[in-house]
Amino acid sequence: MGWVRGETLGKGGFGFVSMANTNQEDNLPPLITVKSAKFSESESLRKEKMVLDKFQSCPFIHCFGDSITTENGEKLYNILLEYASGGCLANLIIIKAALPEITVSRCTKSILSALLHIHKAGYVHCDMKPHNVLLVGQDAKLADFGSCCKSFNNNSNCDDFKGTVIYAAPESIAQQKYGPESDVWALGSSVLHMLTGKPPWAFDSKAQPKDVLFKIGCSDQNPHIPTNNRISKEAKDFLAKCLVKDPTARWKVDMLLDHPFSTRPIHQQLLENTIIIIIITIDCVMAFTLWCLTVFTTQKCSLLIYSSGYSMYICFMTNLSCEYY
Numbered sequence: 001m002g003w004v005r006g007e008t009l010g011k012g013g014f015g016f017v018s019m020a021n022t023n024q025e026d027n028l029p030p031l032i033t034v035k036s037a038k039f040s041e042s043e044s045l046r047k048e049k050m051v052l053d054k055f056q057s058c059p060f061i062h063c064f065g066d067s068i069t070t071e072n073g074e075k076l077y078n079i080l081l082e083y084a085s086g087g088c089l090a091n092l093i094i095i096k097a098a099l100p101e102i103t104v105s106r107c108t109k110s111i112l113s114a115l116l117h118i119h120k121a122g123y124v125h126c127d128m129k130p131h132n133v134l135l136v137g138q139d140a141k142l143a144d145f146g147s148c149c150k151s152f153n154n155n156s157n158c159d160d161f162k163g164t165v166i167y168a169a170p171e172s173i174a175q176q177k178y179g180p181e182s183d184v185w186a187l188g189s190s191v192l193h194m195l196t197g198k199p200p201w202a203f204d205s206k207a208q209p210k211d212v213l214f215k216i217g218c219s220d221q222n223p224h225i226p227t228n229n230r231i232s233k234e235a236k237d238f239l240a241k242c243l244v245k246d247p248t249a250r251w252k253v254d255m256l257l258d259h260p261f262s263t264r265p266i267h268q269q270l271l272e273n274t275i276i277i278i279i280i281t282i283d284c285v286m287a288f289t290l291w292c293l294t295v296f297t298t299q300k301c302s303l304l305i306y307s308s309g310y311s312m313y314i315c316f317m318t319n320l321s322c323e324y325y
Helices: 043-053 089-096 101-120 170-175 180-196 209-217 231-244 251-256 266-272 284-298
Strands: 003-011 014-023 031-038 064-070 076-083 133-136 139-142 274-280 301-307 311-316 322-324
Touching: 003 274, 031 251, 043 064, 043 076, 064 266, 089 133, 101 139, 101 180, 101 231, 101 251, 170 180, 170 209, 180 231, 180 251, 231 251, 274 322
Parallel strands: 274 301
Antiparallel strands: 003 014, 014 031, 031 076, 064 076, 133 139, 301 311, 311 322
8 A cells, every 4th residue: 555544634424534645656745635435335435436537637636546445454445635735615714704806716717627627527516615625735626526426418307415505506406406507506606605704695593494495495585795895896797697596597617717707817806906005104013003904994905015214114915814025
C-alpha cells in the first residue's frame, strides 16, 4: 500500500474520510484524502468511483484511484482523492460570513467548469452545495459524487429525493426530477449563500418539514436576492438567471460561464470593491480605527495609505485577510 491512513476528518452514511500520507510512489502527492467504507457496504462508494473515472480530464475534479485494504481485521474499499488544504467552502462561509465578490466569482467559475464537464458527460451532480466544494490553493473543486445520476434527455426521475433541501431546485423537491437545470438552481443557491453569508432560505427553528418542502417546492416564492448595493448588479443578474422557478427558463452552465459575473477581470472587481483612505497623522491608532470602521460599514475592501510623518505604510484589507506593504 502506497499510503498510510492518518487522522479521521469526518463520517457519513457512506463510511468515513481520512487524511493519509503517501510514499509519493505512483505520482501521488505527499498528502491525500481517503474516502473509505466496509467492503461489504461499499456499493455507493464504488459507484462514485465509477462516475469519477469519467471526469478525470477535468482539472476541478481529481481522483487518484482506489484500493482495497484490510485494517484491524476489516476489509475496506477506499477512494484516493486530492487533499483540500483549504477545507470546504461551507466552513469558510461559517468563519468569514459573506465572502468578497472577487472570491465568489473565482469559485463560481471553477464550479461552473466542473459542472459543464459533468453535464457534457451526461450526468447530474444532484447535491451541489458549499459543503461539497473543496478549496485547493486558488481553485474550488467539486466533490462528493455519491448522489450523481445519469441524465436521460436532460431529465431524470428518481424514486427518492437526492441532495440537500435548502439548495435543491423546486422540481427536485416536488417531483424528484433532476437535470442540468437542477444543478444550476443549486449553484445559484450556493452563490447567494457565499455572497450574503446566509442560507438561501430562512425558516423558523420550529418550522415543520412539510412546510419547508412546500415553500421551496410548491410555492411561488424564491430565495431573496438583496436589492441594496452590497453586491454588484452583475452578481444580482447572475443569481436571477439561476434562481428561476421554471427549469426551462434557467440559464445553462455554458451561458453562465460567459456571464459578466464569471468573466469580469480581477482588476475591475478590485476597483469596484475597494475604498481608498488616505490619512496623514502621527496617530496610528486613529488611522487604524477609521480603516476598520470603513471596512465594517461598507463591507468592501479598504486600501489605507497612512503616513506617520517619517514613513508611509500602505495596507490592503479584505474580510479574508490583512496585508501590509
